[in-house]
Amino acid sequence: MRVLVIGGDGYCGWATALYLSNHGHDVGILDNLVRRHWDAQLQVETLTPIAPIQTRLQRWTDLTGKSIDLFVGDINDYPFLESAMRQFQPEAVVHFGEQRSAPFSMIDREHAVLTQVNNVVGTLNLLYVIRDHFPDCHLVKLGTMGEYGTPNIDIEEGYITIEHNGRKDTLPYPKQPGSFYHLSKVHDSHNIHFACKIWGLRATDLNQGVVYGVLTEETGMDEVLINRLDYDGVFGTALNRFCIQAAVDHPLTVYGKGGQTRAFLDIRDTVRCVELAVANPAKSGEFRVFNQFTEMFSVGDLAAMVKKAGSAMGMKVEINHLDNPRVEAEEHYFNAKNTNLLDLGLHPHYLSDSLLDSLLNFAVKYKQRVDHAQILPRVKWRR
Amino acid sequence: MRVLVIGGDGYCGWATALYLSNHGHDVGILDNLVRRHWDAQLQVETLTPIAPIQTRLQRWTDLTGKSIDLFVGDINDYPFLESAMRQFQPEAVVHFGEQRSAPFSMIDREHAVLTQVNNVVGTLNLLYVIRDHFPDCHLVKLGTMGEYGTPNIDIEEGYITIEHNGRKDTLPYPKQPGSFYHLSKVHDSHNIHFACKIWGLRATDLNQGVVYGVLTEETGMDEVLINRLDYDGVFGTALNRFCIQAAVDHPLTVYGKGGQTRAFLDIRDTVRCVELAVANPAKSGEFRVFNQFTEMFSVGDLAAMVKKAGSAMGMKVEINHLDNPRVEAEEHYFNAKNTNLLDLGLHPHYLSDSLLDSLLNFAVKYKQRVDHAQILPRVKWRR
Numbered sequence: 001m002r003v004l005v006i007g008g009d010g011y012c013g014w015a016t017a018l019y020l021s022n023h024g025h026d027v028g029i030l031d032n033l034v035r036r037h038w039d040a041q042l043q044v045e046t047l048t049p050i051a052p053i054q055t056r057l058q059r060w061t062d063l064t065g066k067s068i069d070l071f072v073g074d075i076n077d078y079p080f081l082e083s084a085m086r087q088f089q090p091e092a093v094v095h096f097g098e099q100r101s102a103p104f105s106m107i108d109r110e111h112a113v114l115t116q117v118n119n120v121v122g123t124l125n126l127l128y129v130i131r132d133h134f135p136d137c138h139l140v141k142l143g144t145m146g147e148y149g150t151p152n153i154d155i156e157e158g159y160i161t162i163e164h165n166g167r168k169d170t171l172p173y174p175k176q177p178g179s180f181y182h183l184s185k186v187h188d189s190h191n192i193h194f195a196c197k198i199w200g201l202r203a204t205d206l207n208q209g210v211v212y213g214v215l216t217e218e219t220g221m222d223e224v225l226i227n228r229l230d231y232d233g234v235f236g237t238a239l240n241r242f243c244i245q246a247a248v249d250h251p252l253t254v255y256g257k258g259g260q261t262r263a264f265l266d267i268r269d270t271v272r273c274v275e276l277a278v279a280n281p282a283k284s285g286e287f288r289v290f291n292q293f294t295e296m297f298s299v300g301d302l303a304a305m306v307k308k309a310g311s312a313m314g315m316k317v318e319i320n321h322l323d324n325p326r327v328e329a330e331e332h333y334f335n336a337k338n339t340n341l342l343d344l345g346l347h348p349h350y351l352s353d354s355l356l357d358s359l360l361n362f363a364v365k366y367k368q369r370v371d372h373a374q375i376l377p378r379v380k381w382r383r
Numbered sequence: 384m385r386v387l388v389i390g391g392d393g394y395c396g397w398a399t400a401l402y403l404s405n406h407g408h409d410v411g412i413l414d415n416l417v418r419r420h421w422d423a424q425l426q427v428e429t430l431t432p433i434a435p436i437q438t439r440l441q442r443w444t445d446l447t448g449k450s451i452d453l454f455v456g457d458i459n460d461y462p463f464l465e466s467a468m469r470q471f472q473p474e475a476v477v478h479f480g481e482q483r484s485a486p487f488s489m490i491d492r493e494h495a496v497l498t499q500v501n502n503v504v505g506t507l508n509l510l511y512v513i514r515d516h517f518p519d520c521h522l523v524k525l526g527t528m529g530e531y532g533t534p535n536i537d538i539e540e541g542y543i544t545i546e547h548n549g550r551k552d553t554l555p556y557p558k559q560p561g562s563f564y565h566l567s568k569v570h571d572s573h574n575i576h577f578a579c580k581i582w583g584l585r586a587t588d589l590n591q592g593v594v595y596g597v598l599t600e601e602t603g604m605d606e607v608l609i610n611r612l613d614y615d616g617v618f619g620t621a622l623n624r625f626c627i628q629a630a631v632d633h634p635l636t637v638y639g640k641g642g643q644t645r646a647f648l649d650i651r652d653t654v655r656c657v658e659l660a661v662a663n664p665a666k667s668g669e670f671r672v673f674n675q676f677t678e679m680f681s682v683g684d685l686a687a688m689v690k691k692a693g694s695a696m697g698m699k700v701e702i703n704h705l706d707n708p709r710v711e712a713e714e715h716y717f718n719a720k721n722t723n724l725l726d727l728g729l730h731p732h733y734l735s736d737s738l739l740d741s742l743l744n745f746a747v748k749y750k751q752r753v754d755h756a757q758i759l760p761r762v763k764w765r766r
Binding site for chain 2: 187
C-alpha cells in the first residue's frame with residue numbers, strides 16, 4: 001500500500017516509516033523537521049546522534065534498494081499539504097505529526113497555544129484534504145492513553161456502554177487528560193469522530209501508551225539509521241530516561257510517590273500496531289479506536305526494575321522521589337483494555353530483563369553525550 | 384460586583400450587559416465587534432437596526448445614569464486582553480466572545496479553522512490571564528447544549544455517574560457535538576476543566592439551549608438600545624427565524640423531518656441565569672456545569688406553534704420541509720436535566736401564545752428590512 005507517514009522524522013515516525021518500507025509498502029515521509037528546531041531552542045539533544053533526514057533516507061536506499069519519498073513542510077500550511085498529498089496519492093496516512101510533549105505544552109501560555117493550534121489545525125487540514133481528494137484514504141491517527149486520565153473504572157477502547165435511568169447507549173469514553181498537550185489529542189479525537197460521521201471518512205485513533213526502547217530491526221541496520229532517544233525533562237519519557245540516568249550514575253527521577261500507573265509498549269510493537277491498523281482499514285464512516293499498549297506499570301515499579309537490572313550489571317542505581325512537577329493522582333485505580341490490536345494479531349514484546357540490559361547497554365554506549373543539566377524537570381504544572 | 388462581559392455587543396451579551404448594569408453591577412463590555420464585520424462579509428443583516436456600540440452605551444448612560452466601560456479589541460490578542468483586564472479589575476468574567484454559529488463553522492475549511500482557533504485560543508488566553516492576575520475571578524463561560532448531541536440516555540449537567548464492571552466513578556458527560564462550532568465549545572470545556580483542576584480556578588460552564596425572543600426590560604427601554612435579531616441561514620436560530628418568516632409570508636423552513644428536539648429558553652432567562660451564576664460563584668478548583676434552558680421542543684413543534692399563532696393573527700403560514708443541510712438524527716430520544724439553575728432561583732418564562740404574538744408583531748414591525756435572499760440555508764454539512 002501507499003502509506004504517507006506524517007512526522008516520519010520523529011521517534012515513532014522514523015521507526016514506523018522504515019518498518020513499513022521494509023515490509024513492502026510504498027512509503028512517503030512528510031515532516032516539517034520542527035522537532036529538531038525545538039531541541040535546539042530548548043538546548044536539549046537526543047542521546048543518540050541522529051543523521052539529517054536526507055542522509056538517513058539515502059542510507060536506507062543504499063542498504064535496501066527501497067526509496068522513501070520526502071516532503072518537507074508543515075501540515076498547517078494547507079496548500080503545501082494538499083500538493084504533497086496529490087503528488088504522493090496515499091491509500092493510508094499515518095499521522096504522527098504533532099507536538100507530542102506534555103511538559104512542552106505546559107512551559108507557558110505561548111507553548112500551550114502553539115501545541116493546541118499546531119495539533120488541532122494540522123489534523124483539521126488533513127481531514128479536509130482527505131475529504132476533498134482522497135475520501136477512501138484511511139487516516140491512522142496517533143492519540144494517547146493519556147486522553148483517558150485515571151478514571152476509577154475500567155478504561156475501554158474509545159467507547160463505553162452506559163446504562164442510565166433505564167436506558168442504554170454506547171458513547172465516547174469520557175476524557176480527563178492531564179496537560180494541554182493531552183487535551184489537544186482529545187480535541188483531535190472529537191474532530192475526527194465528527195468528520196467520519198458527516199463525510200464518511202475512515203479513521204483509526206491509536207491511543208498509544210508510553211513507548212520505550214530504541215532499536216527496531218530497521219533502525220539497527222546501520223548507525224546512520226539510528227533512532228532518537230530523549231532523556232531530557234521535556235521530551236524524555238519514563239523508562240528510556242531511567243535507563244540513561246542509571247548509565248550516567250544519576251539518581252532515577254521518580255515524580256512524587258511513583259504510584260502513577262501508565263500503559264507502556266516497546267517501540268517494536270508501535271511499528272507493528274501501525275502496520276496492523278493500515279492492513280485492516282476502518283470502514284467508511286467508522287471512527288475506530290484502539291488502545292495501543294501491551295503492559296501497565298507504575299512509575300515506581302519501572303524505577304525498581306531499572307535499579308535491579310542496573311545493579312546486576314554492576315551499576316550503582318539510586319532512586320530519587322522528586323516533588324511532582326505535574327498535577328496528577330499518585331495513587332489510583334488503572335485498568336485499561338487493549339484487546340483490539342491483539343485480536344488483529346499483535347504478538348507483544350514484553351518488558352524483560354534482556355530488554356532492560358540492552359537499553360542500559362545502549363545508554364552506556366552513548367553516555368559521553370549526556371548533558372546532566374537536561375535531566376531534571378524544569379516545567380511545573382502549577383504556577 | 385465588577386463583571387466584564389466579553390462579547391457584550393452580541394445578541395446575548397448586549398442583553399446581559401444591560402441587565403447586569405440595571406441590577407446594580409459595575410459592568411464592562413469587551414468586544415472586538417467582528418460579528419458586525421462578518422455580517423457585512425456574508426451580506427446578511429439583523430432584522431432590527433442596531434446602533435453602533437458607542438451610541439448604545441451613551442444612550443444607556445443618558446437613560447439610567449449608569450455607565451458601562453468599553454474595551455474594543457480581541458481576546459486572541461493577549462497583551463490587549465491582559466491590559467483591559469488589569470484596567471477593569473473584574474470579579475467575574477462572562478465569556479460570550481466566541482464565533483457562535485454552526486453553519487458559519489461549516490462553510491469551508493477556513494471557517495472551521497477560524498472558529499476553532501478563535502474560540503479555543505481566546506478561552507486559553509482568558510484562563511492564563513485569570514491565573515496570572517485574578518486567580519479568584521469567577522469565569523462564567525457560555526457553552527451549548529449542542530455539546531451533548533442526542534444520546535439515547537438522559538443528559539445530565541456536565542457529569543454522569545457510571546457503574547462499570549463492579550466499580551463506579553463520576554466522569555465528564557460524553558460529548559457528541561454536531562458541527563465544528565459545537566466541537567470548539569467541547570474543546571473549551573475540556574480546557575477549562577483542566578485549568579480549574581491544576582490552577583484552582585473557579586468556572587461555570589453554561590450549556591445554553593437555543594435562545595429566542597428579542598425584548599428584555601432594558602433593551603426595550605429605547606429604540607437605540609434595540610437588540611439584534613437574526614433570521615438568515617447562517618446566524619438565525621429556529622424560533623426567531625420562523626416568526627420572521629411568518630411575518631413576510633415566507634414558508635417556515637423546517638430542516639428534514641423536523642423531529643430534531645432541542646432545548647430552548649427565552650432571552651429574559653438567559654440574562655437571569657447569568658446573574659444567578661455570577662451571584663453564586665463556583666468554588667476554587669471547581670468546574671461547575673449548568674444546563675441553561677427551560678423547555679424542550681422539536682423543530683416541527685415550533686413550526687406548528689408559529690403557524691397557529693400566526694393564523695390567529697390573520698397570517699397565512701406555510702411549513703416547508705427542506706432537505707436537511709445538516710447531518711443529524713431527525714427522530715431521536717432527548718431528555719436533558721436543568722435543575723441546577725432552577726435550584727438557584729430561576730423562574731422561567733415559558734414559551735406562550737403571548738410571547739409568540741409579541742415576537743410576530745416585532746417581526747411585522749421591521750418586515751420591510753427583510754432580505755428574502757438571506758433566508759434559505761446556504762451551508763451544507765455534507766460535501
